[in-house]
Amino acid sequence: MSQIICKNVSLGYEGHIVTKNINFEVNKGDYICIVGENGSGKSTLVKALLGLLKPFSGSIDKGSIRIGYLPQQTEIQSDFPASVREVVVSGCSGSISGFFYGKKERNIALNCMKKMRIDNLATKSFRELSGGQKQRVLLARALCAADDILLLDEPVTGLDPAVTTELYKILKKLNHDDDMTIIMVSHDINSALKYATKILHIGHSQLFFGDSSEYLKSDAAKLFSRSGGKKNE
């Protein structure tokens, strides 16, 4: 079942095209990694998928599906006074019909915290957490906002190797056990190939979209390794 269909999408800011001819389809249960060099339009594509940026041309069809979003860490303030519970339940803030959270939202938040194993941190202050804990809190928030699709913008940047591995395991588990669709922007091509089922490589236009096993044989992968991308060879 396809959840998102992108047809001939071109994106950019203020009349300046960043990337064009993007064509891909996201099916339920997919684990897609979006790779590409800096400035190739990965974050722009993320904004467009979230519906925050209108494509210049082409269409992004995602029906009414709610996407859970994990922004780049730099966008979140490190000294914000908020408890973990407040942050997680704010994932529901866009979908409540009234003004306040009810029992339903509190239960969703509690379940998401349990899933991320942070329910013991609920009353802790967000600003006192470690980097890995913060990411799990934000992931729980994204789960609150999501039907069954997560969109992550460079989730492991700035995390140490052990925490990175743990985060990848959590994502794999969500993908495998809960049949969550995962779309992730990543710089880490090794892990992308290891965990993702599909790779989308974009530059000024789309360079590759397909199974990750096919990716290494493609011209796009060679281009990436030659231009300095990290790859196992």
Add this chain to the structure above:
Amino acid sequence: MSNLISAISGYMAYPFVRYALIVGVLIALCSSLLGVILVLKRYSFIGDGLSNVTFGALSIATVLRINNEMIIVLPITVICAIILLCAKSSAKIKGDSALAMTSVGTLAIGYLLMNIFPVSSNINGDVCGTLFGSTLILTLSLSDVWLCICLSAAVIAVFVLFYHKIFAITFDESFAASTGIKVGFFNMLIAVICAVIIVLAMNLAGSLLTSALIVFPAISAMRVFKSFRGVIICSAVLSVVCAAAGILASILFSTPVGSTVVAADIIAFAIFCVISRLKQ
């Protein structure tokens, strides 16, 4: 102590003292709520900029001899607030420079106008009154008080009803937008509230001291409390207590109202700093 209480209850017999207390407490309450958001959004200085705008607008109203200044002051301040707070990151002049320009620009124009077209013989007295607000709050009429009560009620209602959405936007704007919250609309709403509160706060603290009412309670509360709700509640309580204490003290010791309230806020900030040290 009993002397003090009897002196205060003696002053309470005068309506202007009661009016000043009601208005002062309401303004302090609203500005402390808004303050938490502005400080977290890194807009601490917006209070200063906008209150200088109100000074400029007020001097235009004075020069044009308009009796009800609100007709001019409120719209001008609202427009400037929207321009400053809702400016896109792509704007030609960036946030802090735009703020600095508006802030000093309107102050200069206001003072210039008042000197070119003098309305009274005591320009310096007029200017000083508007800048430090000392006399304004003790000369409120009953209709001023009602206007303040209505506007404060509206501000508090918006705050309570949209509390969760405001939290989501302040914490992480791009995530909030991704969940379908109309971020642009709420930023506009916050800008309008900001303008309304600053125009009201002119009465209490004058244009130079208004931003102290916005910034101090919020920062004091953030030193001690860790959750957003805790910070909001503490900031509101602290601000109300400081305003009431400051107004009463200023009447008892015949000091200027605005600066006495701000001094009370500064003392509270010092106390909260000590508490947060002790807690560590």
